[in-house]
Amino acid sequence: MPQHFPMFIDGRDAEAADGASFESTDPYTGEVWATFPRGRAADAELAVAAARRAFESGPWSRLTPSARAKLLFKLADLIERDADRLAELEVRDNGKLIAEMRAQVGYIPEYFRYFGGLADKIEGAVLPIDKADTFNYTLHEPLGVCVAITAWNSPLLLAANKLAPGLAAANTFVLKPSEFTSASAVALARLAHEAGFPPGVLNVVTGYGGEVGAPLVSHPDVAKIGFTGSELGGQKINESAARDFKHVTLELGGKSANIVFDDANLDNALKGAVSGIFAATGQTCVAGSRLLVQDGIYDEFVERLVAFAKQARIGDPKLRTTQVGPVTTTAQYEKILDYIRIAKDEGAICRLGGARATGEGLGQGQFVQPTIFAEVRNDMRIAREEVFGPVLSCIRFKDEDDAVAIANDSPYGLAAGVWTGNIRRAIDMPKRLRVGIVWVNMYRAVSFMSPFGGTKRSGMGRENGADAIREYMQTKSVWVSTARETPDPFVIR
Structure with a gap:
């Protein structure tokens, strides 16, 4: 009997609004081993709304950076605890070697620890501005609701590349895994809930790109898309996101x-x-x-x-x-x-x-x-x-x-x-x-500490390293006048 993995929205298991589902086949046995809700636009709407509430009015927006860091550290511990189970889920889903997936999952906690360590080190600057009687400083602020869309070849690792820096920067997420490899994403969301992440901070919707991925990308309340996948998929996402001037990170293909x-x-x-x-x-x-x-x-x-x-x-x-x-x-x-x-x-x-x-x-x-x-x-x-x-x-x-x-x-x-x-x-x-x-004199090494990304048709933006957290933030300039009297209002200062 196939296992069923519900979606995870606003801190709770969820089925598709219309009750539809789809199957996942084990690439080695050829047998159906799992089923998932087949999300569509209505489910995307629910997930984005939950993420927006968590960002704007929920406890997530009021947490201190050090409190966010503690949650990321706790999530890392839980992933480490369940690493064997998570690796087995990935092997059933995508057919990659247990040795490869166990090594990947065993390394993923370090992503959340690294970016958890950066959460309380996001510092602005005081600028020695060239205006008299003026105090100027910068703030680095989260973008808001982010959508992470991942490929089927390394599901959890690709999710961690996006979630760890984005959550450290105080964003909220809707994670849409590949329809071929959705099990570990659902398991990850449940671990985040167990770690104490407030409802709505990390939501997972399952289904097909055209049915639930596209509504997520085009949703007006989404500020950022992080995508790993095909060149064609990246093109479509970039074109859709550009209509609303959304931030985009694309990690696409290669011919190295x-x-x-x-x-x-x-x-x-x-x-x-x-x-x-x-x-x-x-x-x-x-x-x-x-x-x-x-x-x-x-x-x-x-x-x-x-x-x-x-x-x-x-x-x-x-x-x-x-x-x-x-x-x-x-x-x-x-x-x-x-x-x-x-x-x-x-x-x-x-x-x-x-x-x-x-x-x-x-x-x-x-x-x-x-x-x-x-x-x-x-x-x-x-x-x-x-x-x-x-x-x-x-x-x-x-x-x-x-x-x-x-x-x-x-x-x-x-x-x-x-x-x-x-x-x-x-x-x-x-x-x-x-x-x-x-x-x-080496090949195929990656680290949470070192930037990862390409040029030309291989994508834009960077994941991993300190560069990644900046991909999920925007800079605000703050001007404070210390002058005793406001000068001529018809002349720019």
């Missing part, structure tokens, strides 16, 4: 270049190449899906990479020994297979995989073989469009300038990797790559 120079430690670079594309089944926005390898080592490196990746263990994501799990959604599964066909038609040479993965231990899951294409040109679709799966394009480059030209020749600009033993290159290359994140 993982660059291996001939002076790199090749053993480490091999691991970095595998981590960049086959970890998380390639279902990550920072996937190093373009592997740029210098001419002199290209053939040897690709040969070693194929041998290494061939050993990857595909199977049940709930087993700690599994290294590559199923693709989360049927639509994404078919999309990945389509791109494999496209790459073959374009003339790329398939050195590994290139098909569905079937066999013992794979259940009814949607598995794609780890796939490596060699002799890829940067003008091929497989090198330009985001696949979001375990498919790697290997591209040759001549020298540093050639590597930079190829890496930057992309509509995306999220991340890049550089593998080199040359200290000058290690420092210089990040300056030349037009992306938001550069890893040198």
